[in-house]
Amino acid sequence: MDLIANAYEYLHPGGPVMIPLILISLWMWALIVERVLYFRRIDKDNVDLKQAVKMLSGAHLPETSNGLQIRVVASFIKERTGNKKLDRDILDQCAMREMSPLKRYLSVIAVLAAVASLFGLLGTVTGMMTTFNVIALFGTGNARAMAGGISEALITTQSGLLVAIPGLFMSAFLIRRANRLESRLNEVVMTLKRNV
Numbered sequence: 001m002d003l004i005a006n007a008y009e010y011l012h013p014g015g016p017v018m019i020p021l022i023l024i025s026l027w028m029w030a031l032i033v034e035r036v037l038y039f040r041r042i043d044k045d046n047v048d049l050k051q052a053v054k055m056l057s058g059a060h061l062p063e064t065s066n067g068l069q070i071r072v073v074a075s076f077i078k079e080r081t082g083n084k085k086l087d088r089d090i091l092d093q094c095a096m097r098e099m100s101p102l103k104r105y106l107s108v109i110a111v112l113a114a115v116a117s118l119f120g121l122l123g124t125v126t127g128m129m130t131t132f133n134v135i136a137l138f139g140t141g142n143a144r145a146m147a148g149g150i151s152e153a154l155i156t157t158q159s160g161l162l163v164a165i166p167g168l169f170m171s172a173f174l175i176r177r178a179n180r181l182e183s184r185l186n187e188v189v190m191t192l193k194r195n196v
Helices: 002-043 049-056 068-079 084-103 106-141 143-195
Strands: none
Touching (some): 002 068, 002 106, 002 143, 049 143, 068 084, 068 143, 084 143, 106 143
16 A cells, blocks of 8 residues: 555656556556567477478477467468468468567557657656746745646656656567567478478
């Protein structure tokens, strides 16, 4: 309960800009956690090139694995026809089906991180406007009244950066991970095409 009270004390002076900033943060981190778990699941218990070729020639397929390469090989084995040219196209299609989910939500995460910093900037502007309104009404003699606007400006800027910086780092990390998985899958597909 103390944590919630402390968070409220910190966030409340930030004003109404803090509400969309918190929602953006929750949405962004939900997507990041989903992507991290997805990448862990499809990279776990995967096969290397030799095992993929062995599975293509009749070796036993693991039944419980969710590995990316295993899923491509398993779907190809179900759909192959025996015609080499057609089978190569089917293999490409099986790989494309598995590649499309790899980059899902990655651009959304990057956009949410960028939007968070913009909301922080918006809070800075509204806080400074509040401060200037106070100066216009009371002059510079009322430091207590000016502090509210300055506090709003600083808290929203800090919060926007606290959301945006880790979000951009995680976005770059997840894009690198997706690219690495995609290149490994392409390598497996090219090897399998030579053995079809």
